Amino acid sequence: LTNKGRLPCKYKVNLCDQLALYVIVLGCYHHHMFHFVGKILCHLEPCDAVDVDQAVKAAKLAFGHWSKMSGMERARIMIKAAHIIESRREEIAQMEVIDNGKSITEARLDVDSARLCIEYYAGLANTLAGQHVQLPGGSFAYTRREPLGVCAGIGAWNYPFQIAAWKSAPALACGNSMVFKPSPLTPVTAVMLAEIYAEAGAPESLFSVVQGGQETGSLLCHHPDVAKVSFTGSVPTGRKIMEMASKGVKPVTLELGGKSPLLIFQDSDLENAVRGALMANFLSQGQVCSNGTRVFVHENILPQFLEEVVKRTQRIEIGDPLLDNTRMGALVSQPHLDKVLSFVDQGATVLCGGEPFVPTDPKLRGGYYMTPCVLGECKDEMTCVREEIFGPVMSVLSFETEEEVLQRANDTTMGLAAGVFTRDVKRAHRVVENLKAGSCFINNYNITPVEVPFGGFKMSGIGRENGQVTIEYYSQLKTVFVEMGDVDSLF
Numbered sequence: 001l002t003n004k005g006r007l008p009c010k011y012k013v014n015l016c017d018q019l020a021l022y023v024i025v026l027g028c029y030h031h032h033m034f035h036f037v038g039k040i041l042c043h044l045e046p047c048d049a050v051d052v053d054q055a056v057k058a059a060k061l062a063f064g065h066w067s068k069m070s071g072m073e074r075a076r077i078m079i080k081a082a083h084i085i086e087s088r089r090e091e092i093a094q095m096e097v098i099d100n101g102k103s104i105t106e107a108r109l110d111v112d113s114a115r116l117c118i119e120y121y122a123g124l125a126n127t128l129a130g131q132h133v134q135l136p137g138g139s140f141a142y143t144r145r146e147p148l149g150v151c152a153g154i155g156a157w158n159y160p161f162q163i164a165a166w167k168s169a170p171a172l173a174c175g176n177s178m179v180f181k182p183s184p185l186t187p188v189t190a191v192m193l194a195e196i197y198a199e200a201g202a203p204e205s206l207f208s209v210v211q212g213g214q215e216t217g218s219l220l221c222h223h224p225d226v227a228k229v230s231f232t233g234s235v236p237t238g239r240k241i242m243e244m245a246s247k248g249v250k251p252v253t254l255e256l257g258g259k260s261p262l263l264i265f266q267d268s269d270l271e272n273a274v275r276g277a278l279m280a281n282f283l284s285q286g287q288v289c290s291n292g293t294r295v296f297v298h299e300n301i302l303p304q305f306l307e308e309v310v311k312r313t314q315r316i317e318i319g320d321p322l323l324d325n326t327r328m329g330a331l332v333s334q335p336h337l338d339k340v341l342s343f344v345d346q347g348a349t350v351l352c353g354g355e356p357f358v359p360t361d362p363k364l365r366g367g368y369y370m371t372p373c374v375l376g377e378c379k380d381e382m383t384c385v386r387e388e389i390f391g392p393v394m395s396v397l398s399f400e401t402e403e404e405v406l407q408r409a410n411d412t413t414m415g416l417a418a419g420v421f422t423r424d425v426k427r428a429h430r431v432v433e434n435l436k437a438g439s440c441f442i443n444n445y446n447i448t449p450v451e452v453p454f455g456g457f458k459m460s461g462i463g464r465e466n467g468q469v470t471i472e473y474y475s476q477l478k479t480v481f482v483e484m485g486d487v488d489s490l491f
């Protein structure tokens with residue numbers, strides 16, 4: 001397929017015997033892969049400066065209409081979009097599996113999270129309001145919460161549909177428009193979201209998609225009509241985004257990487273701690289920003305913990321991600337799989353997994369599968385403990401005291417998430433108070449209800465997604481002074 005026609009075009013892409021998809025693209029994909037079977041889905045080229053300019057101009061026009069609508073009117077369209085997502089849940093989830101390689105069970109939950117996020121911000125859209133302040137002599141001031149304009153969204157490949165929704169929902173609720181660039185590894189489902197907003201009655205190009213990699217992303221960041229950049233991805237790219245945005249003094253939201261700790265104390269409910277550790281490491285083939293990959297276990301319960309965690313890791317069903325009983329699908333690409341595997345043999349003891357996996361089904365043979373891995377006898381200075389692996393590799397470390405484990409848990413430049421398992425309520429709150437991380441879990445891990453803010457400390461990011469506070473990251477406050485008397489001039 002080639003599309004140098006620039007304007008959105010509709011293609012029918014035959015994915016396999018059972019599945020076909022209509023894709024609307026602005027510009028073209030670049031060797032888009034069908035990850036879990038390792039086949040190329042289609043060849044497309046990235047959007048260039050002309051395409052990006054066209055998309056931003058169209059979004060600016062849409063902003064003109066959308067920002068003048070009342071919160072109630074915007075909410076109505078967003079709620080309709082949420083209903084459409086609900087009715088197309090299975091189709092979107094299947095496409096996410098094909099695009100990303102994760103299991104259908106997880107993809108359905110991602111679609112639900114996207115829908116809930118749009119519903120949640122629709123609920124907030126009609127409550128956005130300013131403040132009235134009485135001043136001397138009958139004069140007064142009031143504040144207006146105003147949108148920023150055209151926002152750019154740039155997404156990572158691990159939660160393609162969810163990321164597009166987590167960014168667009170608060171942006172649109174506040175009255176902005178958005179041009180979104182998905183990762184070139186997972187370009188499809190953001191386009192489905194654009195279709196859905198349009199079908200729900202949003203003004204044309206209110207949410208549109210440009211395809212491409214870093215050049216397209218950089219064109220968006222530098223575009224003079226882009227008012228804000230919201231980015232999800234790695235720390236090195238986040239740094240570049242901030243640099244580019246700084247040229248135009250544009251605000252940024254940065255949702256970046258992590259190397260999060262999970263602390264399991266001696267008094268934990270061991271069954272729940274093991275479940276928590278698995279949830280903290282193996283969702284989405286371990287390709288999760290908030291994963292608690294440094295699992296610190298009290299030395300007195302380490303043997304029981306390891307026995308149980310290894311047993312359950314070995315039981316994880318790997319294979320065709322479109323099947324309901326599969327719990328682990330394929331990683332996103334061959335280079336990424338190679339990188340993840342390279343972290344396995346670096347000094348720690350491999351307790352299970354960490355090898356390429358070849359499914360028995362011949363149609364899956366070209367996919368990028370590996371067995372989930374637990375590393376024991378890990379030391380703080382090991383590469384597997386220090387660097388974000390972004391794959392199904394859990395590093396287990398032993399500790400003796402609370403003070404010691406807190407110091408070791410915080411000894412990282414990242415601070416996205418952290419978790420603690422204990423039955424002692426005082427210890428739980430004392431520990432989270434001292435953990436330097438933006439999203440902390442007590443006796444659970446990796447749940448992200450859309451009503452609560454999510455984001456990182458330190459190099460894991462700036463700003464928050466979800467929750468009420470995110471309104472502040474997609475709007476600006478205007479103060480209006482109103483004089484009811486004469487001007488008291490000094491001149």
Ligand SMILES: NC(=O)c1ccc[n+]([C@@H]2O[C@H](COP(=O)([O-])OP(=O)(O)OC[C@H]3O[C@@H](n4cnc5c(N)ncnc54)[C@H](O)[C@@H]3O)[C@@H](O)[C@H]2O)c1
Binds near residue numbers: 221233240
């Ligand atoms: N904190 C969070 O909420 C969160 C969520 C998901 C993923 N992540 C992080 O994302 C990373 C994995 O995702 P990835 O490999 O797609 O990240 P990445 O940084 O390589 O790419 C992310 C996006 O940025 C674009 N991009 C790359 N270089 C660019 C440039 N110079 N200018 C503009 N855009 C550019 C990419 O095309 C892609 O769309 C991990 O580090 C993970 O922890 C964070």
Ligand SMILES: C[N+](C)(C)CCCC=O
Binds near residue numbers: 158159283290
């Ligand atoms: C929904 N999860 C699993 C917490 C993922 C949040 C987004 C991070 O990659």
